[in-house]
Amino acid sequence: MHDHTEINEEPNKTVPCLTLDAQGWVGGVQHMPSPNCDARPTDCDISLLVIHNISLPPGRFGGRAIEDLFLNRLDPTAHPDFVGIAALRVSAHFLIRRGGQIVQFVSCAQRAWHAGESSLAGRSRCNDFSVGIELEGTDFVAFTSAQYRALARLTTGLRRGLPLRAVRGHEHIAPKRKTDPGPCFDWRRYARQAHLPEDWLPA
């Protein structure tokens, strides 16, 4: 295997590896810096990936509403569902669109505001020590092959630069409040494509 390529799911097709720069930004993806972030606690190990789903309005794909929400410019009058969320100050490090395009909103060196009240194995405030990845989707529709490929590629790139050792869904770290990514997210497929160690996965 060439140093800078990896085998894609599709045979005879290679795609460049994604790499994290010293400032925590991934090269080769779109950057849309969000103000909704702050410093991680000092000496924090970035050990967890959190998988989410989002679509705005819920169940409708495409459009700019997710970016607008994360950039604090969502028009509350554009859809009835936007009224209650336009003033939220939220973000994730990454969004993976239905077609597999990756957008980065927050440097991995910074704390994005994606998980809210949450805990992993008794450790609270998962935002402190995690990277948040949103898949454009809902709990009730299968994610696309392009999204699994992009997620695997992103995960592989992040592992090279961060001391990751677990992946969870939002539903696992905030089980009373959240249901995403939901039953349509295929954890086995993700683990296989991203070559994840078995002990990284939710039980």
Ligand SMILES: [Zn+2]
């Ligand atoms: Zn979520």
